Every structure is written in structure tokens, then in C-alpha cells.
Amino acid sequence: MDEWVDSVCLQTNSVMPWIFVTLVTRSKQLKGASRDLERDCSTNQQITQQLSRLEAELQQFVKYNSELLESLRFYEKQFHQLLKENVIQKESYDKDVFLNSLNENEFNSIEKDAAIGVLVIACSRTSVKRNLDQLLRYRPSAKQFPIIVSQDCGHEPTTKIIQSYGNNLTLIQQPDLSDIPLKGKKKKFKGYYKIARHYGWALKQMFHDFHFDTIIVVEDDLDISPDFFEYFLALLPVLKADSTLWCVSAWNDNGKEWLIANDPELLYRTDFFPGLGWMMRKNLWSELETKWPDSFWDDWFRQPAQRKDRACIRPEVSRTKTFGKIGVSRGMFYDKHLKFFKLNDKFVQFTKKDLSYLLKDNYDLEFIKRVYGSVPCSLFDLIWNKLDHTDSVRITYNTMNEFKKMAKALGLMNDFKSGVPRAGYRGIVSFVFKGRRVYLAPPADWKAYNSSWS
Numbered sequence: 173m174d175e176w177v178d179s180v181c182l183q184t185n186s187v188m189p190w191i192f193v194t195l196v197t198r199s200k201q202l203k204g205a206s207r208d209l210e211r212d213c214s215t216n217q218q219i220t221q222q223l224s225r226l227e228a229e230l231q232q233f234v235k236y237n238s239e240l241l242e243s244l245r246f247y248e249k250q251f252h253q254l255l256k257e258n259v260i261q262k263e264s265y266d267k268d269v270f271l272n273s274l275n276e277n278e279f280n281s282i283e284k285d286a287a288i289g290v291l292v293i294a295c296s297r298t299s300v301k302r303n304l305d306q307l308l309r310y311r312p313s314a315k316q317f318p319i320i321v322s323q324d325c326g327h328e329p330t331t332k333i334i335q336s337y338g339n340n341l342t343l344i345q346q347p348d349l350s351d352i353p354l355k356g357k358k359k360k361f362k363g364y365y366k367i368a369r370h371y372g373w374a375l376k377q378m379f380h381d382f383h384f385d386t387i388i389v390v391e392d393d394l395d396i397s398p399d400f401f402e403y404f405l406a407l408l409p410v411l412k413a414d415s416t417l418w419c420v421s422a423w424n425d426n427g428k429e430w431l432i433a434n435d436p437e438l439l440y441r442t443d444f445f446p447g448l449g450w451m452m453r454k455n456l457w458s459e460l461e462t463k464w465p466d467s468f469w470d471d472w473f474r475q476p477a478q479r480k481d482r483a484c485i486r487p488e489v490s491r492t493k494t495f496g497k498i499g500v501s502r503g504m505f506y507d508k509h510l511k512f513f514k515l516n517d518k519f520v521q522f523t524k525k526d527l528s529y530l531l532k533d534n535y536d537l538e539f540i541k542r543v544y545g546s547v548p549c550s551l552f553d554l555i556w557n558k559l560d561h562t563d564s565v566r567i568t569y570n571t572m573n574e575f576k577k578m579a580k581a582l583g584l585m586n587d588f589k590s591g592v593p594r595a596g597y598r599g600i601v602s603f604v605f606k607g608r609r610v611y612l613a614p615p616a617d618w619k620a621y622n623s624s625w626s
Contacts, residue, residue: 393496406522
């Protein structure tokens with residue numbers, strides 16, 4: 173515990189020299205301006221111009237100081253909060269025991285013999301062949317990643333395609349194909365009710381009938397990256413070690429090619445459940461199965477009662493991409509967003525990397541310091557390239573409408589689910605704009621999501 177406190181102190185104190193140097197530099201600049209005023213102002217016009225310039229600099233100095241002071245107070249609060257959280261979290265998992273008992277190689281190889289079930293949710297798309305071909309091509313081991321295709325709908329052409337793979341996979345079929353009686357406006361959402369029914373049944377089969385401890389869920393309209401299995405295999409120890417995580421997702425909700433860095437190694441924590449290729453464990457299913465919803469299961473997942481302040485891991489560059497334009501959503505987002513997403517095409521050997529930085533205690537302080545230590549700027553200056561540097565920047569939003577307007581202007585998904593923005597972590601959305609890292613962030617004293625934001 174003492175060593176952890178020392179570490180946090182060192183990280184927090186690293187901000188102080190930067191603040192001090194900045195203040196000294198600004199002070200010297202203002203003193204210089206005063207000397208210039210005494211030396212050069214020989215006419216009333218010159219004096220007026222110099223005073224106006226000095227007044228503008230003083231105003232900027234006051235604003236800059238306020239931001240620095242706000243950041244400093246925020247770091248102090250975070251330090252004490254993390255100290256408190258660390259004591260509480262020791263009861264749910266002991267990070268020191270976990271990390272110190274394993275060297276780097278052991279940490280990354282601990283799950284190499286684990287059997288992780290791959291659940292493919294299928295219905296009436298004969299294009300499921302495209303998804304299955306990729307899963308079989310990229311999986312490193314049939315024993316390690318057994319594929320179970322769960323089919324709903326009773327669509328015979330799709331059934332025949334799945335059966336053509338023989339012993340390379342297992343087909344199970346959702347037995348309840350009965351109609352779901354709905355009235356009024358609910359009738360148009362019947363497809364979502366059937367999907368929720370199918371998901372609930374299929375997840376029960378995976379955890380209770382096949383006895384998997386961990387599964388990866390994909391749908392029949394997803395392309396996958398060459399390192400899809402490597403990605404999930406490497407992150408399973410992190411998911412198991414950190415009780416503040418409840419899933420690992422292959423998807424970045426803002427994964428358009430011009431909104432991401434060309435760095436497939438970048439990984440993040442997110443409070444928004446991304447879905448679209450994701451890994452979960454049996455202990456989570458045991459928690460959720462007794463209250464499984466009748467419809468819109470993914471939005472139900474995102475509600476505070478289910479999420480319980482837990483996060484998921486997501487990549488910068490998505491490891492899945494949907495090719496299914498037509499479905500129950502009738503292509504609502506495909507033409508506007510989804511078809512522009514980038515699918516990773518590089519193989520990253522994640523199992524040879526130390527991913528313990530994604531554990532909450534390691535991640536939060538560094539992420540917060542990076543975000544609120546970045547240069548503040550306005551939306552106008554960012555869009556119109558009025559910045560005279562290439563550093564990362566932070567744009568602050570205070571209300572739901574501010575966020576939505578800014579996100580829309582920047583090409584981001586601008587909706588909320590239970591108050592959480594897509595890809596957000598602690599209210600912060602990280603993305604790239606014209607080659608620059610940008611953080612769309614709430615004020616530094618942010619405390620919690622407002623679930624009424626939608």
C-alpha cells in the first residue's frame with residue numbers, strides 16, 4: 173500500500189514542475205512587456221496600444237492560471253479518491269498479488285490453454301459464410317476457440333450453409349420460433365424482441381450446456397481482423413483480474429478512418445458497452461440471466477443497474493466491421509457511419525505485451541493527467557486550424573446539448589445511453605481530428621454521469 177501511495181505521489185507531483193515553469197514563464201513575459209512599455213512608448217498612441225496589448229495578456233494570464241489551478245485541485249481530489257478506492261478494491265482483487273506473483277511472460281501466457289467459446293448469433297443471412305470463413309481462417313486453434321453457431325428464424329438456406337462446415341463448428345437452433353404478441357407502437361420493434369429472446373437462450377446454452385467460463389460473442393454480419401483472437405486472448409487476464417471491468421470489445425464506436433490514429437496497439441477503457449464482437453465471463457451471466465430483458469438487450473446492458481460503474485476495454489482501431497446493411501435497424505446507421513469504419517489489417521502480438529496498464533488503478537491517474545494536462549482550446553480554433561502547435565488538445569463541454577453540437581460538428585457519434593457518450597470514459601471521448609489527438613471532456617471536477625442525458 174505504501175509503495176502504491178508513493179507511486180501516485182510521484183505521478184501527481186510530476187504535474188507540479190510543469191505548472192511552476194509555466195507560471196514563471198508567463199510572469200517573465202509580462203515583466204518584459206512592462207519594460208518594453210517604459211522604453212518604447214514615446215507617444216500617446218504607442219502607450220494606448222501597449223496598454224491594450226498588456227491588458228489582453230493579463231486577461232489571458234488570469235484565464236490560464238484559473239485553468240491550471242482547477243487542474244491542480246482536481247489532481248488533489250483524484251489522489252485522495254484513488255487512495256480511498258484502492259483500500260476498498262483490495263477486498264475484490266489484490267493487484268499487488270496479481271502483478272508481483274507473475275512475471276511479464278506469465279501474465280501474458282496464463283490463458284494460452286484456456287478454451288474460450290465463440291458464439292455466432294445467426295438468423296436468415298446466407299452471408300454468414302463470410303463471417304464463418306474468417307473465423308476459421310484466423311483462429312489459432314479449434315480446441316482453444318470452439319465455434320458454436322446459434323441460429324434463430326428457421327431459415328433453411330442459412331441452416332444448410334452452416335451445416336456445410338461439418339465438424340469445424342457446432343450448430344444449435346433456438347427452439348422457440350413462436351410469434352411475440354405486441355400491441356400499438358411496440359409492433360414495429362418485434363425484431364428487437366426476437367433478438368433479445370435469442371440472445372438470452374444462446375447465452376444460457378454457452379454457459380450452462382457447454383460449460384464455458386468465457387465466451388466471445390459475434391454476429392453473422394461481422395468481418396474480423398487477423399489478430400481478432402490474439403486480441404481477446406491477451407486481454408482475458410486483465411478482464412479476470414479487475415472487478416471494475418465487465419467486458420472486452422473489439423469495437424470503437426468512433427472508429428471512422430479519419431477519427432482514429434494509425435496505431436493498432438492503442439487500447440482504452442470505456443464506460444460505454446460497445447458490443448459488436450465482445451467477450452464476457454460466466455460470473456457476469458450469472459448476475460444478469462435472471463433479469464434478462466424482453467427487448468433492446470444492448471441498451472439494457474448500458475443501464476446503471478446492470479453496468480454498476482464497470483467499464484470495458486476497447487481498441488483504437490476496431491477488430492470487427494459490420495457488412496450487414498440490412499437488418500432490424502433497416503440500415504439506420506450504416507450509410508451515415510458504419511460503412512466508413514476502419515477494420516484493423518495489422519497483426520499485433522498482444523500476448524507478448526504487458527497490458528497491466530489497463531487495470532483501473534494504473535489507468536485512471538495517467539489518463540486523467542494526460543487529458544486535463546492537454547492544451548485547452550475552442551471548437552472554432554480546432555475546426556479552423558487556428559492553433560499554432562501540434563500538441564493534443566481538450567475541448568470542454570458542460571451540458572448535453574453542448575456535447576451533441578460539438579460531437580456532430582466533429583463527425584462523432586453524438587448520442588447518449590443512460591447518460592454515457594459512445595466510447596466515453598469518465599465522460600471523456602478521445603479521438604483524432606486532422607491528425608491531432610483531441611479530448612472532448614467535461615470539466616475537471618466531473619463526478620458522475622447524468623442518466624437523464626439521452
